[in-house]
Amino acid sequence: TELGHGTFVRGLETTATYDPKTKEFVLHSPTLTAYKWWPGGRKYYSVRFCATNYCIVMAQLYTSGKCHGIHSFIVQLRDEDTHMPLKGIKVGEIGAKLGMNGTNNGFLGFDHCNLIRSEPEPQILDYVTQQHKLFIGIATVHAFKLSADWLWNMYNNVTAELEAGDLDRLPELHALSCCLKAVTTSDAAECVERCRLACGGHGYMLASNLPLTYGLVTAACTYEGENTECVERCRLHGYMLASNLPLTYGLVTAACTYEGENTVLLLQTAR
Numbered sequence: 353t354e355l356g357h358g359t360f361v362r363g364l365e366t367t368a369t370y371d372p373k374t375k376e377f378v379l380h381s382p383t384l385t386a387y388k389w390w391p392g393g394r395k396y397y398s399v400r401f402c403a404t405n406y407c408i409v410m411a412q413l414y415t416s417g418k419c420h421g422i423h424s425f426i427v428q429l430r431d432e433d434t435h436m437p438l439k440g441i442k443v444g445e446i447g448a449k450l451g452m453n454g455t456n457n458g459f460l461g462f463d464h465c466n467l468i469r470s471e472p473e474p475q476i477l478d479y480v481t482q483q484h485k486l487f488i489g490i491a492t493v494h495a496f497k498l499s500a501d502w503l504w505n506m507y508n509n510v511t512a513e514l515e516a517g518d519l520d521r522l523p524e525l526h527a528l529s530c531c532l533k534a535v536t537t538s539d540a541a542e543c544v545e546r547c548r549l550a551c552g553g554h555g556y557m558l559a560s561n562l563p564l565t566y567g568l569v570t571a572a573c574t575y576e577g578e579n580t581e582c583v584e585r586c587r588l589h590g591y592m593l594a595s596n597l598p599l600t601y602g603l604v605t606a607a608c609t610y611e612g613e614n615t616v617l618l619l620q621t622a623r
């Protein structure tokens with residue numbers, strides 16, 4: 353894995369240039385994104401048995417100016433006695449992670465020659481599967497915002513009714529708010545996890561802020577009404593309100609159509 357490429361192995365940027373005169377390969381990291389990123393045992397200051405002295409490096413092979421694709425090379429990284437990096441080898445830690453912090457995942461760069469290789473590539477968001485992961489969340493937040501506004505309006509009306517001594521719609525308000533709480537919090541937690549996965553290895557890093565965000569969002573599934581309990585309350589009130597439910601359903605489902613038909617809104621958001 354390199355900083356810029358994991359799944360897309362053909363895109364690896366590290367070069368191994370063969371010089372027929374010296375009969376040597378010259379390894380080089382032409383860009384920051386060409387740095388090997390994640391492999392374990394990189395730290396030069398780790399205890400000796402953890403430090404990697406040799407590794408197999410995947411690099412683009414160049415001979416006489418022609419690229420022959422990915423090949424593997426056995427490379428000595430450190431002095432066997434001191435375990436210090438050899439000349440032109442750059443190693444270090446990549447930072448705190450979501451877990452597995454006992455494994456010293458690190459980076460590795462080569463600085464032996466000046467061959468630069470660049471190649472235009474599609475952006476990660478160009479993939480339809482990536483768009484699918486994100487746009488569902490973006491579209492859903494609009495649906496939740498509309499539902500929350502609708503419920504807030506109902507809350508204000510029911511509060512006024514309560515002050516006038518009318519308790520009729522209190523169970524319905526209770527059931528609907530329980531339901532919306534459970535649906536929005538569980539959906540939000542799933543969405544953050546989906547975003548984390550959409551970022552590949554970077555999403556696993558604390559630096560992405562997604563692990564912290566997940567920790568905050570998933571807590572809402574538990575506090576202010578544990579979600580299973582909320583759904584259960586909604587179900588119980590549903591029985592009590594059985595005669596009212598068709599009417600409530602009629603009102604709520606109508607909102608899927610008016611003020612912007614849902615499918616059309618989703619398509620507009622996707623565009």
Ligand SMILES: Cc1cc2nc3c(=O)[nH]c(=O)nc-3n(C[C@H](O)[C@H](O)[C@H](O)COP(=O)(O)OP(=O)(O)OC[C@H]3O[C@@H](n4cnc5c(N)ncnc54)[C@H](O)[C@@H]3O)c2cc1C
Nearest residue numbers: 353357358359390391392479481549550551552553554556
């Ligand atoms: C704990 C841990 C330990 C690791 N240890 C090592 C190790 O020892 N050595 C090592 O080399 N690596 C290691 N890795 C790195 C790991 O192999 C990469 O993170 C993994 O291959 C994904 O690559 P990436 O991070 O570049 O994400 P990317 O490949 O950039 O993926 C990011 C997102 O884009 C999506 N995506 C990518 N390509 C496509 C496509 N063609 N179509 C649709 N969607 C696409 C993916 O589904 C993902 O959601 C480790 C990672 C972790 C988290």
